[in-house]
């Protein structure tokens with residue numbers, strides 16, 4: 610029997626990570642271990658530190674202190690190996706809208722040393738994961754916002770990463786597209802044993818996550834399955850617990 614997410618060795622270990630911008634402490638001693646096969650939501654309001662954590666995990670920023678290990682590779686000492694294990698979907702859309710979907714993915718494949726038939730196969734497989742085979746020859750500009758996001762996710766998965774980081778990946782999408790994308794990624798997490806970290810401030814999209822890490826003012830305030838967080842902090846739903854944790858009472862409870 611394969612190990613469950615909680616039994617498997619962590620794919621990512623974040624230890625006591627801190628980062629300040631001048632006097633603003635964006636991350637204050639954040640520690641997390643992320644498991645394969647687990648969809649972890651990093652839930653925090655604006656300014657919580659989510660993007661700062663992602664920028665450190667993706668090697669764009671260096672932490673003031675603390676460490677990150679990805680599949681046992683230290684991000685500071687072995688960045689190439691650590692980064693090679695990760696697929697990333699950035700908060701800002703990043704497709705070249707004047708290129709076709711295939712050209713966008715082929716460019717990314719080339720950056721990862723995939724060419725010729727291997728690249729074509731990887732592109733076809735990645736597009737199929739998100740039901741986007743038919744978009745292959747279309748210019749990215751002609752796709753809906755939701756489908757552009759799916760192409761970015763296909764691109765992130767094309768190199769078969771063990772770890773997938775998504776920073777507010779549903780920004781600007783309508784509720785139906787958001788739900789569709791969350792369900793897609795949750796299914797792939799289970800089927801492929803991915804280690805997924807999904808940052809968002811939208812509570813409703815992560816109610817079905819395996820685990821929710823609540824980040825506020827650079828600190829982890831709670832961490833666990835959504836039902837456990839709700840039970841610990843009261844209220845009827847994750848949103849109530851989130852508002853209580855981050856110091857903003859649910860509207861119904863305001864005096």
Ligand SMILES: Nc1ncnc2c1ncn2[C@@H]1O[C@H](COP(=O)(O)OP(=O)(O)OP(=O)(O)O)[C@@H](O)[C@H]1O
Nearest residue numbers: 630633635653654655656657658659660661662810
């Ligand atoms: N480049 C920067 N220079 C100065 N302060 C910054 C910089 N980037 C972020 N901050 C500050 O660091 C804190 C954490 O910001 P960060 O963008 O990481 O949060 P976030 O949770 O991603 O927010 P959002 O949901 O709004 O994107 C905030 O107080 C923010 O104003």
